[in-house]
Amino acid sequence: MSDLALAPPAAPSLPVRIAARLAGIARRSPTLAIGAAIILAFAIMAVFAPWISPQDPVAANAARVLQPPQAGAWFGTDGNGMDVLSRVIHGSLYAFGIAIPVVIVGLLVGVPVGLWTGWRGGWADEIVMRGFDALRVFPSIILALAVVAAAGPSLLNVVLVLGLLDSPVYARLVRAEVLALRGGTFVESAVAAGNPTHRILFRHILPNALRGAMAQTAVRAAWAVRISATLAFLGVGIQPPTPEWGAMIRQGAEYMVTGEWWVAVFPGTALILMVLGLNMLGDGLSDLLDPRRKAAAR
Amino acid sequence: MTPPVLEVRNLSKRFPVPGGVLTAVNDVSFSLAAGETLGLVGESGSGKSTLGRCVLRLIAPSAGRVVFDGHDITDWSEARCRKLRAGMQMVFQDPWSALNPRMTARSLIEELLALHTPLSSAERRAEAERLGLRVRLPSAMLDRYPGELSGGQQQRVCIARAIATRPKLIVLDEPTSSLDLSVRAGILDLLAELKEETGAAMLFITHDLGTLRLMADRVMVMYLGRVVEEAPAAEIFDRPAHPYTQALMSAHLPADPSAHLARHVLTGEIPSPINLPPGCFFSSRCPVALPRCRETAPPLEAVPGAEATHRAACLRMADGGNRIPT
């Protein structure tokens, strides 16, 4: 009987089931799988950075300045004699250390604003949304440059400024969902049940309005990594000798002309890989979370 | 005599739209006693759903009064109405969209208890189980999300919510229209039982006369926002007075090929609900309309030769010409 082959097999063990589920996701969205693999690799690197780095990333050594890649210093050394490999590994810690808080700040600001303007509507909504439009007319890098330059180039400032600059993205996504839900039947049903406004907003609307914003987080994290590296490269972000990729590329750029390519190329490659991975992860996630696709897959 | 649970006087609802004003509900009055089920029947655009929402103050009426349980709630703020919501509940047409997809059936039912009763969380849990059983939802179903329930089961969750606070008034807006025939029967059974058991007044909104015959004590027929006929259920099915009611009943197709159809095929266009014409709104499609029907709006008055509770709005009742000849 062909039907027997289709019957679910006797419950497999948990690791087998997890592997099967992962294989299923990978088959449905190879983009997601590759992106997730890259980000997972960087995450492991970041978490275990102190143990897997061969050297202290900020230990200057005048005796071995600008050494090319070789045994013992696989990525070579920079102008201060610091080990580039160790610095690239520690750089991933900074990349996450910026990307994750920037996304959190963006969500913390953007989601409530989107929720409130979408629910409230009217002039308040108009004012806030026009303000956001004005903000988006400027290239974000110029705005970030100006604000960070004024506020001072600390990690905290970079995170706060980038998070605030990015919050309109989440606000718009949440607002659009709230607008669609506000006139919907289950919100009316919640009103008819006698729910107070705050409960309608936070218990009924919010959980159903987050999908779009959550699907964007990985792509926005990629943006944060890219912009923070750019700021550091331009000298207004995180300052050397902190092992941040953008700052390292800036240092290395000076040596490119004289042939010491490794100082800039290795952090540059890491940066490209991380941004690519986050973007792939983000695209895959929004495909998977897209309700139309989900319905079709059933 | 006990005062009515609901009294609606001269209620109108107008919506501003591009190009004019859409009058969804036009000068409607009725009252509803405890334990009584009033069937509100009409086609799309008749204003029956808008009326149901005005009654519960989910939308604010443009004119007229709504008196619920002795309180004139017409001009109350939403915050003030909220205190009365335990006493007036609603069941929606499409249960799938009326339930928050991210809450389990249990938490959806318990929500009503948490909002309106002083019960502890353990008591709420027990009460939700009891309500689930009452609407014939096995307790295993209570831990499911709406997406994991069938349409009939979803509507049972909605009904459990509506009866959880023992309301005095339940508005049912096409509660069975989106359901399959065999599921519909079970829901109608349940509603008929609850009607007797709870003693709640029900406003049953539908476009299906067959359903009303089973549920309603009294029937009100609406056309383009106006009540065109009102009568006890048995009376209106036996002797519909208004030509529109007659046409509506004749358009119903019984599932019996041998049943004789007294077909009154209507011609003419339905007038736009924006900037309605003077006179009777049905006159453009009415087979027995006279020129004066297009000029004078007919009042809702007692049907000659019938009980005083049977009223219709048709000028031709006076000369007996309101019956569509077959």
Place this chain on the structure above:
Amino acid sequence: MTPLLEVRDLHTHFIARDLDNRVRVARALNGVSFSLAPGRILGLVGETGAGKSLTALSVLGLLKPPARVVAGQALFEGRDLLALPPNELNALRGARIGLVVQSPKTSLDPLARIGAQLARVQRAHRPGLSEAAAQARAAEMLAAVGIPDPERRLRAWPHELSGGMAQRVLIALALVNEPTLLVADEPTTGLDVTVQAQILDLLRGLARARGIGAVIITHDLGVVAHYCDEAAVMFAGQVVEHGPVGPIFAAPAHPYTQALIAATPERLQLRARRPSGSPPNLYALPEGCLYRDRCPRAEARCATPPPDVALQGGHAARCHFAGTIAA
């Protein structure tokens, strides 16, 4: 008489992989068979998920993945539609076979005037036809479906039409190329009852006048009872009972048909005992009779597939007890 359309043992499955990468097969159609004689109207009736629309899509070659016809034949004027190459099927659809779909508002091209749409469908199948001739024929067709002032309506946009008018235009579109077979999927769902009667009168009148065989897909037993000559009752992707409308309503032979008719508002007895209504799981259909789990009559032998028992006058039911149980 040779049938106009004969569907034999049609099986359509949805084949997809789930998140755990396992192949999942939903057996949506499980041996649909019916036939339609020229000039007759067949009502294909059933509840949500019974496979009514899917049957039409399968026959007309309009399935989208993951749905796939896995077995069966659909003979239209002697040719198997399921074996035809796509271009030949395309040449039949819209010309010899007309289709009226469920939602009139979304089925018209919003960016083309009514006349242009009616002309386009004619010229797609008759390349030599002049635009003027096509427009003239379009006006004729609008008049035939009861649209007043057809010349003026040719220039109307779809959004200017009411639901009833849009449905008439769709019928005109389906009939403009003089098909011999018309498939109408829930042609009056969503329309008001007073408008529904007008559309159904029109559909039946046109089919009769032109000798068209029609399949009306509906969930409304009233429509079947009053507008169809024959009925095929579907449950879980099978036709469980078929035959002339009279005997099916007077003496339904399948327990499902009996339950369905008993649940219509006119016949419904509140608080009667009735089978519970959960549809079968298409991913794990039982062996034997698919209605077994809900059937009040089920016995041991229902675990074997029931035969299509022929009763009198072309009436047949797929039940072990057909002919032995009263309604």
